[in-house]
Amino acid sequence: MTNAQKWVALFLGLFLVLFLLGRLTREKEDQMPHVMGLMGEQPDQKSADADGLTLIKQIGCVSCHGDNLGGSKLGPALADLKQFWSRDALINYLRNPQSYSRDERFDRYRAKYxxxxxxxxxxxxxKELGKIAEYLLTR
Ligand code: HEC
Structure with a gap:
């Protein structure tokens, strides 16, 4: 190799290293919003720590199910739910109540409300629905 060729090789090598470094740091930046997003979720996690009853009041379930979830003109009492629901089934129900119509209890509800x-x-x-379900299943 001539001296000139050595210089060219050196610059090419240097360019390659810088290029790779640039890519690496750019990938890190791409990951940053993700990390930020995770940090941003912390307040949410706090509210998920609120207990089921607090959430039930905050969300307004009581406006139909009554102050002590004892029922009102707008919705049935939420009592003894553990004989009908598992935690997961109850969460699924809350996510999509219209998909549920499997027993005569609900036929009665539909007629009444x-x-x-x-x-x-x-x-x-x-996670919050989980808290709510847990609360409803223990009362
Ligand atoms: C707009 C009024 C309304 C609100 C608000 C409401 N519900 Fe209901 N809910 C009903 C009615 C009416 C039914 C009876 C089922 C039907 O008609 O589909 C029902 C049924 C239920 C059932 C089934 C009861 C059973 O016997 O298995 C559960 C559980 C329930 N609601 C929980 C909740 C929770 C938890 C919230 C708040 C996150 C909530 N509901 C908010 C009106 C309401």
């Missing part, structure tokens, strides 16, 4: 629709809560964090 004819103009009221149990809203779907698919927009609420599953």
């Amino acid at each position: 004819r103009n009221v629709i149990m809203p779907s809560y698919g927009n609420i964090d599953v």
Whole structure:
């Protein structure tokens, strides 16, 4: 190799190293919003720590199911749910109540609360729905 060739090889090598470094750091930046997103979720996790009853009041279930979930003109009492639901089934129900119509209890509800629709809560964090389900199953 002539001296000139050595210089060219050196610059090419240097260019390659810088190029790779640039890519590496860019990938790190790409990951940053992800990390930020995770950090941003912390307040949410806090509200998921709120207990089921607090969430039930915040979300407004009580406006139909009554102050102590004892029922009202707009919705049935939420009592003894553990004989009907598992935790997972209850979470699924809350996410999509309209998909559920399997027993005569619900036929009765539909007849009694004819103009009221149990809203779907698919927009609420599953962790929060879990807290709500846990609360409903222990009361
Ligand atoms: C707009 C009124 C309304 C609101 C708000 C509401 N519900 Fe309901 N809910 C109903 C009605 C009416 C039914 C009876 C089922 C039906 O008609 O589909 C029902 C049924 C239920 C059932 C089934 C009861 C059973 O016997 O198995 C559960 C559980 C339930 N609601 C929980 C909740 C929770 C938890 C919230 C708040 C996150 C909530 N509901 C908010 C009206 C409401």
